[in-house]
Amino acid sequence: MDNGKIAKVFEEMAELLEFRGENPFRIRAYQNGAKAIRELDESVADILADSSRDLAKVPGVGKTLVEKCQTLVDTGSLPQLEELRQAVPEIVIQMARIPGLGAKKAVKLRDALAIESLEDLRKACHEDKIAGLKGFGKKSQATILDGLAIAQQAAERIRWHKGDELAADIGGHMQSCKGIQKMQWAGSYRRLRETIGDLDLLVVADDPQSAMDHLEKYTYHASTIGRGDTKISIRVDKAFQVDMRCVAADQFGAALQYFTGSQAHNIHTRRIAKERGLKISEYGVFKVDDDTKIAGASEEEVYEAIGLPWIAPELREDRLEFAMAESGEMPTLIQLSDIRGDLHMHTSATDGTGTIRDMAEAAIERGLSFIAITDHSKRVSMARGLDETRLREQWKMIDEIRPEYEGRLTILKGIECDILEAGGMDLADDCLAEADWVLASVHYGQKQPRDQITDRILGAIENPHVSCIAHPTGRLINRRPPYDVDMDQVMDAAAKHGKLMELNANPARLDLNDLHLSKAKKLGIPIVINTDAHSTDGMNVMQHGIQQARRAGFLADDVANTQAWQAIKSLLEKAT
DNA sequence: GCCGTTTTCGGCCCGACTGTTTTCAGTCG
Missing domain, CATH: 3.30.460.10 (Beta Polymerase, domain 2)
Structure with missing residues (x-):
């Protein structure tokens, strides 16, 4: 069982405990434990299996949660969770998702009116049964009806x-x-x-x-x-x-800090304030003993009041930022202007709309000094993917075009080569060997079982001609879940073989995610931020990749394509 | 349930809003 699944179990425990009216701090302990495990860059199972390690050393994970982790890893389930699920009916959970209703009111409604479905709840509203209950009134009844309508139309993130x-x-x-x-x-x-x-x-x-x-x-x-x-x-x-x-002008900074969150970040800042005899609210920073206000107009002064440098909003998840701020100065995060090349783009030879020259001109306009043309390989037949012959023709064309861009832009001979369903690469090794840059990616067989799809990607990493794994998990935000791939194994292999991994900047992908990026950084895997552009405008998404990298606390040095192509090339020469 | 330079108990971020109350519980962020 991987960390994500363990974290989900603890999150569900927290949610269910809330319905049981448990101690709110116990509930938060489960939430904190879930967060800690989700963000841990090592597998819980590995730590438990190593007698020299102690999972309880992870902040937020204590003796009890360690035992529960052990049970989950050993048996795949948790008896306490099953008991809670039995004790808390699904309808109560559904009701609590309605804005204005929480756990307690949902339980009250079900017990008082024997509500078994959201339809029952709607009927109860229409029959005016809710307004008479203790703690409810006409207004709450109307809010519930409104909330029911909203909940059905809406509104995923x-x-x-x-x-x-x-x-x-x-x-x-x-x-x-x-x-x-x-x-x-x-x-x-x-x-x-x-x-x-x-x-x-x-x-x-x-x-x-x-x-x-x-x-x-x-x-x-x-x-x-x-x-x-x-x-x-x-x-x-x-x-x-x-x-x-x-808000008033002199509260703006405190209010901005507060409403920006995250909640976990705010809890942490307020704890730091408390240790210093201070109190932070959305109105300002105050001394606890005499309520004197000492900051509030700007975010900078709010942070300064508790001895911290200003922290970029994208870091405020109570994950990396407080350690980064420890020295009193925040390191400079990567920015768009640091990017010098783009190593993933398509042309009209397959499913893109621009020619090689179109893409080259667009890259120069964006201040880049190198690009790789990486059209699809033949397995992607819908996109008229390239076989060895057509690919070599495209490379020949690149050879012809290159002199036009001498001194302005390096155009690299690349390919986005599919990793086949049965394993292995879609193009012959002798062809891949001629490329400057080979992306390997999965487009088919995405629903294969974990071992199978992991082996396919490991196989690609072990292929000496492969430079980089593109969109490594395949997820599309809000549309398609990631492949069931063992990223711990994939990253260990990438580190071992000196391969690069992509952060695909397309806003629907953003793949790798921020947690994977942090782990890659720890393992020393160079990350390449690419646009996967299918048109010249498609190159504009680079900014989204930068945002994602900043969320992972990346500096320019953590990203390979902030360097010249020669530097990336020498990385590839060391790869195996 | 977690945690400790107030360390094994007794804390745990902080406040607004809402609807319902007559001093407050529940919900939200």
Whole structure:
């Protein structure tokens, strides 16, 4: 059982314990344990199997959770979880997902009205049965009905990229509002998470009410969920929630820090504050003994007040940032301008739309000094993938074009070669040997069992002509889960053979994810951030890859294509 | 359930909002 699955078990335990009305700190202990194990860059099973190691040394994992991990690794299941599942009916969990209903109210409703389905709940609302219950009233009944409708239309988290478009649109609309002095998006959008659940806008306004009026005039405003003196929540496009909060200018930094989160990061900062006799809230940093305010206008001063440098929002997950900040100075994270080449792109020879020259010109416009043309291999027949003959023709064309770009751009002879379902590469070794750059990737047989698909990728890594594994897990965010691949084995093999791994920057992929990237960094595996462009515009997604790398705490030195091609080439010459 | 330079007990981030109460519980972020 891998770490992700163990973490899921503890998360479910936490959720179920909440329904049982357990001690909230015990619940958080399970959540913290789940987070620690998910983010651990070593396999729990490996640590348990090694008598010289102690899993309880991992912060957040104590004696009890170690025992439960052992049970999970040994038997694949946890009796306590099974018992809890029996004790907490599914309908209660479903009800608690309705906005405004939590664990306690859901349990109360089921017990009082014998609710067995969401349909029962809807009926109970319509029959006016809920308003009479103790602790509920007319308003809660209406909220539940509204929530039922929303829960069905909506609203999974949207990809960051889509949230970015929405934020730009709403931001543009709000800019025309007079009297807004300052405006900043917060929340998971600001932290550049892969997906976001809602948008949080923070403003300093002369007149908060008129700022709220203005937000309600946004073209795609569907309804207003709630509105008070300082806060308004609306839905746009039926379901997606946008919150706006108005704060005073001298609270802006503290509010921004607070609403940016993450929750785990805030808990950690507040604990540090407490150790120093301070208290952080969204209104500022205060001395505990006399309530004197010592910071709040800017985020920088909030962090400074507790002895930390300003921390980039994308790092605020209580994972790497506090260790990185220890020296008192944050290292400079990688940025877009550090990137010097792009080693994954397609042309009209297969499923791209641009010619080699189109891609070369687009690369020069973006300030790159090298690119690899990596069209699909023949197995990808839908994309008219290249066989050895057509590939060599394309390389011949590259030879002819190269002199035109002398001194401006190095065009590399590459290929995205499929790893076949039965294992092995789609093109002959003698052909691959002629390439400057060989990406290996899985497109077919993605649902194969773990051992099989892992062996295929290990086989590719062991092939001496393969340079790099492209989109190593195959996931499409919100659309397709990753292959069931043993990434621990894959990464160990990549490290051993000196192979590179890709961070595919396409916002639907972002593959490797941030946790895999952290692990790759620890193992010293060079990462290449590529766009996988299928058109010249497709090269614009590089920014998303940079964001993902920053979330993993990457500096420019952690990414191979921040260096000249010659440096990458010498890495490949050492690979086996 | 975790944790410890207040160390094996007694804490655990902090506050707003809501709807329902008459001083507060539940929910949310």
